[in-house]
Amino acid sequence: MNIVDLRSDTVTQPTPAMREAMAKAEVGDDVMGEDPTINRLQELAAERLGKEAGIFVPSGTMGNLVAVLAHCGRGDEAIMGRLGHTFLFEAGGMSALGGVMANTIPNQPDGTLAMDDLRGALRDIHDPHHPISRLVILENTQNRCGGTVLTPEYTRQVADFAHERGLKLHIDGARIFNAAVALGLPASQLVDGADSVTFCLSKGLCAPVGSVLCGSREFIDRTQRLRKQLGGGMRQAGILAAAGIVALEQMVDRLAEDHRRACDLARGLAQVTGLKLHMGMPQTNMVFVSLDDGVPGTAWDVCLRLEKHGVLTHDVSERAFRLVTHYWVTDEGIQQTVDAFAKVL
Structure with a gap:
């Protein structure tokens, strides 16, 4: 019997081209920055998203957690949707491991967060009773709202809102390339203004393992230690990155x-x-x-x-x-x- 597995796009297996690239991958010690295939993937990912640099991580959950820890300190707060993956499906990692509080607001049916709700969620920085609002998190595409797409205009509006108030914007872009294809736009336009973005290689792009977190070079430099603390530093991981390169070059369109x-x-x-x-x-x-x-x-x-x-x-x-x-x-x-x-x- 033919099996049709529609449980998730995480069930995808690597393509023949990926398996061939993995077998031939040139590798080195990535913790020392010496894996040429990892380095190439990180550069390619950053280029596709219009950011200065990227860091390869084993999973999107780790990528999001590293981003939160880089943007927030213990006792700080991140504002996000109640239906967001970071809040619902990442095991409470940012609070358990980072001491960061989630301040959740409703997702609209189209996956957005209403600007009035964002304004209402902000804490008074001068009131010592409150945690400090440091970060806004968006998800694109928004899983629990039906795989909906956030437009670049909306994302820029949220980015401007956050930056005017001293907050950072992180995008959980696990399926950002689905959003880009749906809108017929480069992925870089969908994350313009965001301080960081994570995307998955192992969902619709079919790579077996991995995500990439992208942002400014200074931001990515800071994430190196955080990734290591979380156990995400890998050695000859170029065999994984090779599949990721094929994913970005062949599987997006x-x-x-x-x-x-x-x-x-x-x-x-x-x-x-x-x-x-x-x-x-x-x-x-x-x-x-x-x-x-x-x-x-x-x-x-x-x-x-x-x-x-x-x-x-x-x-x-x-x-x-x-x-x-x-x-x-x-x-x-x-x-x-x-x-x-x-x-x-």
Whole structure:
């Protein structure tokens, strides 16, 4: 039976070109700054995002944590959305390891943070009762809002707001290249004004491991020690970076295919009796659907039934699912998924 794995784009496996590049990678000791393939990846990543420098880290979670620790001190505060990955899905690392407090405000349906809410979240720096607001965090694309895209105009507005008040702006850009492809713009335009940005190589770009944190050269110099403290300093990691270089050079433009298949999937599932689109038509590679009121059971019950038909997906609530398209999901897999939902409901 053919398996269609829509649980996440993290399930992607390296392409044949990546495996070949990994086998041939020139390596050195990256903690000493001597891995030429790591250095090339970091330079390429910074160039693509319009920043001065980058640092390779094992995961996006570590990249975000390193950024928070570089921008904030113990007892400081970072303002972010309640549906943000940094708040929901990173194990409370910034508070557990950095003593940094999360000040959460609502995400709007389009993934943005309302400017009025940002203004209201700011602390009075002169009041000793309060932590000091140091950082604003945005997520682009915004996962829990449906893979929505933040525009460069909005991001610049938030950056200006933060900088005028002495705060920094970090972007969790795990899927920033999905956002760039969706808007038809260079990724650098989407993060212009941000002080730092993290993006993942191991989601839709198909590399097996890794993320890159980018920012000013002075900022990246400071992150070296933080990465080491968190256990992220690696030695001959060029074998991983080689796949990341292939990802940036070969896998970005084709993300449009994932977006097209997500729309095909959404249109197909919208025709299945018992289902409804949960967040409208997808902007990128995520489809959210929910069960109609008359359908008994839970989304997880349906997931278990779908598995018997070769379709893997996740529930995101008692009655809703998230399905994520990626390189290894074909047109035939989309049709198999629609047919499977129709059979189990």
